[in-house]
Amino acid sequence: MTQIELRGIEKFFGAVQVIHNLNLAIADNEFIVLLGQSGCGKTTTLRAVAGLETIDKGDILIDGKPVQHLKAADRDIAMVFQSFSLYPHMTVFENVAFPLRATRMSSGEVDKSVREVARVLRITDLLDKRPSALSGGDMQRVAIGRALVRRPKAMLMDEPIGALDAKLREEMRAEIKRLHVKQGSTTIYVTHDQIEAMSLADRIVIMHEGFIQQVGTPDEVYSHPANLFVAQFVGSPVMNIAEARVADQAGAASVTVGEAPAGFEFPHQLLSKLNGHSSGGLTLGIRPEGVLVRHDAAPGYMPVEASIIEPLGSFDIVDLKVGSTMLRARTKAGYVSGPGERVHVRIDPEQAHFFDTASGKSLGVRL
Numbered sequence: 314m315t316q317i318e319l320r321g322i323e324k325f326f327g328a329v330q331v332i333h334n335l336n337l338a339i340a341d342n343e344f345i346v347l348l349g350q351s352g353c354g355k356t357t358t359l360r361a362v363a364g365l366e367t368i369d370k371g372d373i374l375i376d377g378k379p380v381q382h383l384k385a386a387d388r389d390i391a392m393v394f395q396s397f398s399l400y401p402h403m404t405v406f407e408n409v410a411f412p413l414r415a416t417r418m419s420s421g422e423v424d425k426s427v428r429e430v431a432r433v434l435r436i437t438d439l440l441d442k443r444p445s446a447l448s449g450g451d452m453q454r455v456a457i458g459r460a461l462v463r464r465p466k467a468m469l470m471d472e473p474i475g476a477l478d479a480k481l482r483e484e485m486r487a488e489i490k491r492l493h494v495k496q497g498s499t500t501i502y503v504t505h506d507q508i509e510a511m512s513l514a515d516r517i518v519i520m521h522e523g524f525i526q527q528v529g530t531p532d533e534v535y536s537h538p539a540n541l542f543v544a545q546f547v548g549s550p551v552m553n554i555a556e557a558r559v560a561d562q563a564g565a566a567s568v569t570v571g572e573a574p575a576g577f578e579f580p581h582q583l584l585s586k587l588n589g590h591s592s593g594g595l596t597l598g599i600r601p602e603g604v605l606v607r608h609d610a611a612p613g614y615m616p617v618e619a620s621i622i623e624p625l626g627s628f629d630i631v632d633l634k635v636g637s638t639m640l641r642a643r644t645k646a647g648y649v650s651g652p653g654e655r656v657h658v659r660i661d662p663e664q665a666h667f668f669d670t671a672s673g674k675s676l677g678v679r680l
């Protein structure tokens with residue numbers, strides 16, 4: 314049972330504040346991913362929990378007890394980094410056993426613990442080898458094994474698979490997930506890769522310039538982004554964003570994007586839901602799958618011309634010029650045959666997001 318709580322954490326490097334009033338409660342067994350661009354403060358936060366970095370303000374609690382004054386070694390937390398840092402002159406067995414050698418464990422118990430971890434990580438066949446004989450993925454398995462073997466209260470992982478090639482990263486991602494399901498330990502995992510974050514996390518913490526932008530399940534941050542930063546950071550290809558105006562038109566709401574000549578038809582209830590936000594300062598967000606495209610004319614669809622088409626295997630991303638605004642749509646592969654083709658486009662009201670342009674905050678309006 315390990316709960317971790319960060320309360321009002323602030324961190325400065327010299328005069329520069331890199332963490333701002335960070336609050337986060339992590340439940341027992343939870344897999345939390347800190348996600349954000351390089352320099353947003355993920356690693357500093359992780360190192361503060363580990364005790365490798367001091368904090369200037371706030372409390373770090375492990376199972377309710379403040380630990381910010383404890384040394385790293387006294388926090389009972391294991392950390393796995395991107396660089397594998399195995400001891401080259403030791404076998405895999407000795408590398409994994411290393412953290413146990415300093416304890417009073419008998420050699421029989423050490424042997425049992427190492428073999429159990431090796432079995433879980435599927436590295437039993439490698440126990441007699443030296444690190445130089447291992448692939449990158451196997452080296453990282455060994456590094457994880459060394460972190461796990463003493464059954465720490467929590468696991469902290471800093472881009473642990475960032476140095477591997479794409480295929481191996483995918484394999485290791487699945488492996489880390491399997492391991493978490495099997496072993497279940499409170500985990501904080503740092504990455505800038507949103508796919509990694511989405512696939513591993515129970516909850517994702519999205520950070521930007523030292524501030525938490527949103528904490529939520531992968532579905533929450535994807536389907537209900539709290540602000541424009543999260544909306545555009547999560548999801549690939551990125552969400553379309555455009556300045557929008559909403560007007561009452563013959564019993565329906567008409568949503569005009571950018572300088573478009575005409576508006577898209579939305580249910581009338583949008584007007585009351587926007588509650589005064591219908592004129593200036595409104596930004597519409599729509600993911601490419603919410604931009605609906607068809608060949609023939611239909612009510613609510615606007616004729617437009619396709620420009621660039623990006624084939625991505627099972628689907629295409631098609632750029633459509635709506636007035637001066639470019640909307641990217643996701644279509645079936647080959648649905649639009651080429652640039653210049655005339656098609657009809659509509660925005661799916663149920664998939665539209667609305668943000669306050671000045672603050673960037675979501676208005677929480679969904680149809």
Ligand SMILES: Nc1ncnc2c1ncn2[C@@H]1O[C@H](COP(=O)(O)OP(=O)(O)OP(=O)(O)O)[C@@H](O)[C@H]1O
Nearest residue numbers: 326327331349350351352353354355356357358505
């Ligand atoms: N020891 C240090 N001294 C001074 N500034 C630092 C130090 N460590 C980090 N920083 C600065 O603090 C900010 C946050 O860095 P941090 O490493 O936490 O970000 P990150 O999101 O983990 O990025 P990355 O993915 O590149 O590691 C950055 O602006 C970084 O330059």
